[in-house]
Amino acid sequence: QQQVKQSPQSLIVQKGGISIINCAYENTAFDYFPWYQQFPGKGPALLIAIRPDVSEKKEGRFTISFNKSAKQFSLHIMDSQPGDSATYFCAARPGGSRLTFGEGTQLTVNP
């Protein structure tokens, strides 16, 4: 019940396209859903996060869509750029407790 399932495992998108990564969870106690971006040799860096009281949050080219009834949330990257090529992790946690990460998505944006 602590798991967060992420898909796809890898994604290739053309420059200017939309990248979409999906996550699903089971634990209804989760109340914070961040997305992390990780470049090779670096630690995960918080990209954007959402709480379940809203269905969408947008920051620049990055949008989280959240569907509480389906227990799913997704990251949309608009106008994808080669510099967005990285590994993306969704995560979730209940209250201030530990983060549970998804398996990660390797995004490649071709020029």
Place this chain on the structure above:
Amino acid sequence: EPEVTQTPSHQVTQMGQEVILRCVPISNHLYFYWYRQILGQKVEFLVSFYNNEISEKSEIFDDQFSVERPDGSNFTLKIRSTKLEDSAMYFCASSAWVGEKLFFGSGTQLSVL
């Protein structure tokens, strides 16, 4: 932006040896964490630490692991007798308060031979 600093960036050790991984969290942060990432797998929680005590630990964090804040700036993870399966990237993280944004360091790549 303030950073979490980890040293060393790479550590190679023999099976059965003790290792200490070091971290300097962001200076005004109160909550400290260790996570690890085995190559090609997801990031996994190990332990959280607040007010000089472990506040939460995972099933991975067994008696071979310990954490310490030896002074006002450092936060360490000790693995008493390393196993091959301890080989992973270990990330330190800190947050100003529980539930606040987590800042991760760049990690220590531990290789156990």
